[in-house]
Amino acid sequence: MKTLVLIMTALSLVLASVCIGPAIAKKAATRKASKPSSLVLLYTSCARGRIRACNCTKFQFGGYGRQMTLVKSIRKENKDVVLIEGGDIAAGEDFQAKLKAGVASKALESMKYDAVVPGELELGKTGIRFIDYFNPKSLPVLCANVPDLDKDKGYLPYKIIKTKGNLRVGMIALLDDDITRDLRRHGVQEKVNDPVPILKSIAPKLRGKVDLLIVAYHGPFQTAGRLAAIKGVDLVLCAHLAGRDFLFPSEASNEVTAPVSKKGSVIIVQGQTTTNWSLGRIDLALTPDSKIKSARHKLYYLDRRYEEDPVMVKVYDTYNDNVAKGVLAESKKIKQDMEVMLVSRGANLDEMRKRLHKSPFAGDAQCKTCHSDIHEDWSKSLHAQAMATLNKTKQGFDPECVSCHVTGAGVRNGFINKSDTPELVNVQCEACHGPGLAHSNSPKAGYGTTGEETCRSCHNDEKHPDFDYESAWEKIKH
Numbered sequence: 293m294k295t296l297v298l299i300m301t302a303l304s305l306v307l308a309s310v311c312i313g314p315a316i317a318k319k320a321a322t323r324k325a326s327k328p329s330s331l332v333l334l335y336t337s338c339a340r341g342r343i344r345a346c347n348c349t350k351f352q353f354g355g356y357g358r359q360m361t362l363v364k365s366i367r368k369e370n371k372d373v374v375l376i377e378g379g380d381i382a383a384g385e386d387f388q389a390k391l392k393a394g395v396a397s398k399a400l401e402s403m404k405y406d407a408v409v410p411g412e413l414e415l416g417k418t419g420i421r422f423i424d425y426f427n428p429k430s431l432p433v434l435c436a437n438v439p440d441l442d443k444d445k446g447y448l449p450y451k452i453i454k455t456k457g458n459l460r461v462g463m464i465a466l467l468d469d470d471i472t473r474d475l476r477r478h479g480v481q482e483k484v485n486d487p488v489p490i491l492k493s494i495a496p497k498l499r500g501k502v503d504l505l506i507v508a509y510h511g512p513f514q515t516a517g518r519l520a521a522i523k524g525v526d527l528v529l530c531a532h533l534a535g536r537d538f539l540f541p542s543e544a545s546n547e548v549t550a551p552v553s554k555k556g557s558v559i560i561v562q563g564q565t566t567t568n569w570s571l572g573r574i575d576l577a578l579t580p581d582s583k584i585k586s587a588r589h590k591l592y593y594l595d596r597r598y599e600e601d602p603v604m605v606k607v608y609d610t611y612n613d614n615v616a617k618g619v620l621a622e623s624k625k626i627k628q629d630m631e632v633m634l635v636s637r638g639a640n641l642d643e644m645r646k647r648l649h650k651s652p653f654a655g656d657a658q659c660k661t662c663h664s665d666i667h668e669d670w671s672k673s674l675h676a677q678a679m680a681t682l683n684k685t686k687q688g689f690d691p692e693c694v695s696c697h698v699t700g701a702g703v704r705n706g707f708i709n710k711s712d713t714p715e716l717v718n719v720q721c722e723a724c725h726g727p728g729l730a731h732s733n734s735p736k737a738g739y740g741t742t743g744e745e746t747c748r749s750c751h752n753d754e755k756h757p758d759f760d761y762e763s764a765w766e767k768i769k770h
Contacts, residue, residue, distance in 0.1 A: 327503060328372045328457035331576045334363065337378030337510075337531035339568035340413065343395045344608055345594070346693070348681045349755050353569040353593050356399035357600030357608065362571055362592055363403050364601070371456040375403065376463070378531020378563055379411025379510040382422040387618045388691065389418075393425040395611050401430050402603055406453045408433045409465040409508045409531060416480040434465035434508070436494060437485040450494060452502055459582065462502035464494055466519070468511025468532070487511070491522050499524035503582035513553075513562040520558040526584055527576070531563040539564050541593050550589040559587045569593060609686050616689035619709050651705045651713075652727035656720040659728065662735065663721075666770040673768065675719035679710065696750035699723040 336359070345352035367373050377400055382393040400408060408431055414423040415438070426433055428446030435441055436449035450464040466487035475482050491507065499505055506527045507519050513530045520528050541548040550572070553560040565572045570591040577585040600608075634644050660667040670676055678697040682688045688710050699720040700706025700713075706727075707716040722728045724747075725740030744761045751759040 327578070327580070327582050328455065328459045329578050329580075330370075330372065331455070331459060331461070331504065331578060332366065332370045332373045333376070333506070333527075333529070333574040333576060334366065334373060335376045335378055335508075335529060335531060335563055335572040335574070336565050336568070337411075337563050338380045338533050338566040339382075339396065340380055340566075341383035341389060341392050342568040343392050343399070343611070345568075346755060347685050347687070348678075348693075348697070350596055351757055352755065353595055355568060355594060355600065355604075356396070356403075357604035358594040358598035359568075359571055360399070360403055360601035360604050361598045362594065366573070372459055374407075374453055374455065374461055374463075374506075375405050376508050376529065376531070377405050377408040378508060378529065378565075379409045379467075380413045380532070381408075381411070382420075382425070383413050383418055385419045387622070388615060389420060389422075390425065391611055391614050391618070393420075393422045395607055397426045397431060398607050399604060401427075402607075406432065407451055407463045407465060407508060409467070409510050410435055410438075411467070411510045411532065412471045412474055415471075415475060415482045417475060417478050419478075434463065435467065436464055437466050437469070437487045437490045438482060439485060440482055449490075450498060452498075459504070459578075460502040462498045462505040463508060464491060464498065464505070465508045466491060466510070468509070468515060470511075488518055488522070491519055491525070495522055495524040504576075504578075504584070513560070516560050517555050520555040520560050525558055527559040527561065527574075527587075529561050529563055529574075533563055533566050538566060538569075539591060541591075546593040546595045546597055548591050548593070550591055552587045552589045557584075559584055561587070561589055564591055612686035612690065615691075616686075619689045619691065620711060623708055623712055651700075651716075652703070652729050653700050653706065653716060653722050654727075654729045654732040655715050655722075656718075658732050659721045662732075663770075667721075669768065669770070670721065675723075678719045679717040696755075700727070703727065 342354060344355040344357065363375065381396045381400075382389060384392070408426065410423050410433060414426075415421065423433065423441075428448075432451055433447050434449065434451055435447060441447040450462060453461040453463055455461065467484050469484045469486045472482070472484045475484075487509070495505060504526045505524050506529065507525055509516060509519060509528055509530050510532045511530060512532060516528045516530045519525065539548050539550055550564045551562065552574075553562070559576075561574055563572055564570070570593045573590055573592060575588040577587075579585050631644075656667065656670070674681075679688060682690070682693055682697055687693045694707070694710075695701040697717070697719065698707040698710075699716045699718065699722050707713050710717050724742050726742075728739065731739040747761060747764065748759070750756075751764070
């Protein structure tokens with residue numbers, strides 16, 4: 293009897309596995325094949341050469357170091373994330389602009405951008421073809437309607453991005469064709485074709501291979517409707533912010549809600565990132581068949597709540613070392629060229645050196661001889677340590693930083709760099725009151741009149757938005 297019970301139990305288990313097994317397998321297969329119910333679309337654009345926030349003020353937004361920290365945290369919380377750069381990454385015409393383009397390229401590679409769309413600045417609007425500083429083998433540079441881009445280097449018209457949750461996102465990159473006229477005004481012959489027929493030809497082919505079709509459009513929001521009207525498109529991101537109608541968060545927050553538009557079933561988003569101040573985020577809720585159910589758009593402003601990622605800090609340090617070498621080399625070349633010219637004109641070089649390098653500045657030690665009390669107060673102020681704040685981050689040679697940290701920048705025979713003119717580092721008396729050597733040699737009333745306008749040349753709305761002149765003056769008045 294006991295044996296019979298055991299046999300019947302075993303038989304029932306076998307039958308159960310036969311009946312239930314396929315159901316479990318079918319359910320597991322369904323679960324495996326199901327698509328994500330959401331997608332996080334992150335974007336940046338229009339950094340225009342700004343690679344790092346000003347570190348001497350708590351108010352400055354931005355920088356790739358902070359962005360990298362934020363991107364890593366978002367990816368940790370969400371497995372279905374796509375990261376896009378919309379163009380105009382670099383800007384400028386000098387050696388520093390080229391160095392910055394290299395930093396931007398390393399930053400985008402390190403953050404593993406899924407797509408990078410070139411803008412008119414990358415194509416050479418300011419005289420440097422910054423797109424050549426990007427390596428398409430490690431950075432996916434996409435553009436469908438610029439025929440002269442060398443496809444052999446790896447530039448692609450579109451890309452299929454597969455997320456960790458198995459969502460297939462088709463990304464087509466397009467530029468506004470009006471950019472052609474803008475480029476030719478600056479001597480660049482790059483041709484940008486009309487994006488509409490290009491999109492019409494690509495969209496049907498790509499639509500059957502992807503769950504979502506997104507157009508990354510480096511162009512104005514006003515013309516995005518013509519792209520949204522093309523069958524198969526799910527979302528158009530306009531990554532070219534024109535004008536200065538920027539959205540900013542309240543003082544208590546570093547996030548701000550941004551608008552989302554719609555044309556029929558197609559989502560149209562005006563990108564709101566600029567000057568590398570913020571990271572844009574579009575949260576897409578998806579139906580089971582991967583249609584966009586809803587979209588939410590917000591900006592994360594990159595303030596001091598985000599620490600700079602150590603990877604980018606090392607990149608910045610290398611960049612600053614290269615800036616220092618470039619500044620010193622440029623200064624040496626200017627000096628040599630000037631002396632060659634003087635010799636060619638028959639000038640006495642020793643005499644001319646004395647005349648050319650005669651400074652109109654007395655220096656703070658000379659000011660102290662008559663104004664010891666004022667000098668004592670100054671020596672305890674942040675003005676007296678202005679260069680030290682730059683040295684901490686290896687930015688002591690950066691031309692974009694030093695003017696507010698030294699004396700006599702931009703004045704003939706004034707500050708050149710901290711190596712050639714170390715006596716003029718920090719914000720000394722003459723930084724506000726003007727060159728004082730003549731006054732020191734022959735003191736007279738009326739020298740050094742200054743006021744609020746002088747202070748605000750550095751303590752401006754961008755760097756120090758809550759600067760209050762009256763209260764600041766009370767601390768230093770003399």
